[in-house]
Amino acid sequence: MPNPILFERKNLLFFISLTVVILTVVATLLFNNFIIKTVPKSEIDAAANQAIFLYRQRKERGENFSNGPCLSNALMANWVVDTVHNPRLPIDDLPENQCVAYLEGRVEHFVELDIEGNLIRAK
CATH class of the missing domain: 1.20.5 (Single alpha-helices involved in coiled-coils or other helix-helix interfaces)
Structure with a gap:
């Protein structure tokens, strides 16, 4: 037992x-x-600098930013860069003016520039 x-x-x-x-x-x-995973400040700075560089290149070529277009779905690995109005306008929320890679969840981070190329935020 x-x-x-x-x-x-x-x-x-x-x-x-x-x-x-x-x-x-x-x-x-x-x-x-x-x-929430933190992003190293050096990576944020690099993405912001690369976004501003890309904006200036496109501006020199005469690109129109008045609609707040997505500048790149592949700025860096896991980053996109988008332009928006400051303050934000309804046109900025239209899917055709946003970065598809971010909307679809293929990238986690974005740099947001105003239509004059000034940094608004990067996260």
Whole structure:
């Protein structure tokens, strides 16, 4: 006949172990998927500088920015650059004036310049 106290201890140890494993899995999923990942300042600065450089090149070629077009869906790895009015206008929210790669979730970061080429934000 099995010892009932030993059986209860084994069950308790099993459930404690199972709880630890489940909590570890949940914590890992939360950390990897839901916590905002910080971008190094040097990467943000590089993206902003590259965006301004691209804007100036296009401006010299006579490109029209009055609609607030997307300048690049591939500014750098995981970055796009978009132009908008400052303050923002409804035309800036039209899909044809936004970067498709960002809208589709293919990139995580963007640089936003006003239609004069001034940095609004980069994140």
